[in-house]
Amino acid sequence: MNIRFLLSGSLMMVILGTGCVSNKKFSQLQSSYNELENRNRALDGKYQECQRNLTGASTRVQSLEEQIAAQRTGLASLQAALDKCLNSTSEGNVNISKLVDEINASNKYIQHLVNTKNKSDSLNMVLTNNLTRSLSREEMRDVDVQVLKGVVYISLSDNMLYKSGSYEISSAAGATLSKIAKIIMDYKDYDVLIEGNTDNVPISQKNIRNNWDLSALRASSVVQSLQNDHGVDPKRLTAGGRGEYNPIASNDTDAGRTQNRRTQIIITPKLDQFMDLIEKAPESDSTKPVAPRP
Known part of the structure; x- marks a missing residue:
């Protein structure tokens, strides 16, 4: 109920109950009424202000609740992403572990290949030294010895072996x-x-049709020299x-053609004989140091 109406009713009851009042008393009552009315207006203004504040607060509460809900949704998404990341990391750790194992296995295999190659190189070096230890420095200028996969290649220059343009030793x-x-x-x-082997310069000799004939005749001359002059069993020898x-x-230069004019003596041991070969040195001149290559 409005205080204004309450005061008005109270004032009327006083007047009716007493019949009449003095002017002084009436003025006092009127002054009290006015004061109470002012207080009522002030309280009413505060009430309206409180209502507005309450409405604003309700709006802010609703906004905060919406923000909280959004944060909870975001937190749930982040948690799901974290769980997925942890699972992926776990799987990644397994894959990395497998990759490390594969790398270690590859490294072991590579090391095995390196060791095998080093061993092969060492065996070839020993075999080469055994084969060349009896040759002098001068002879080594015209003799090249290589060991490839257990096969011995002794290459002799034609300048050392033959007369110029001939197949005679x-x-x-x-x-x-x-x-x-x-x-x-x-x-x-x-x-x-x-x-x-010859270069590509055409041959012009009687009874020698071409470089095929010359290369075969030169190989045959070496075979017959080894057989007749040095006692090598001809059953072991093949000329080609x-x-x-x-x-x-390259045959485009004098130096290249000189290299191509050569005769190779190819010694082919069986696999089970190769290991014995590296441990066995020639019987003569076995104490002579290996001559360095020029």
Whole structure:
């Protein structure tokens, strides 16, 4: 109920109850009424202000509740993402562990290959030293010895072996062939292929049609020298010619053609004989140091 109406009713009751009042008393009552009315208006204003504040507070509460709900949704998403990340990390750790194992296995295999190659290189070096230890420094200038996969290649230059433009063995080649024959005879169970090679310059000799003929004749001359002059069993020997078709250098230069004009003595041990070969040195000149290559 409005205080204004309450005061008005009270004032009327006083007037009716007393019949009449003095002007002074009436003025006092009127003043009290006015004061109470002012207080009522002030309280009413505060009430309206409280209502507005309450409405604003309710709006803010609703906004905060919406923000809280959004934060909870975001937190749930973050938790799901974290769980997924943890699962992925766990799977990744397993994959990394497998990858590390594979890398370690690969490293072991690579090390095995390196060790095998080093062992092969060492065996080839020992075998090469055994085969060349009886050759002098001068002879090594015209003799090249290589060991590839257990096969021995002794390459002899034609300048040392033959007379110029001929397939006849020169007298200067006798001493070198004698030492090579000794090497061949020391390893008597191995087959020996004598292979002739030429450059691509056409040959113009009687009874020699081309470089095929020349290479084959030169190989045959070495075979017969090893057999007749140095006692190598001919059953072990094979002569072959490859003409100009197995070059090791370019035929466009004098130096390249010189390299291509060569005769190779190829010693092919069986696999079970290769290990014995590296432990066995030629019987003669076994204490002579290996001559360095020029």
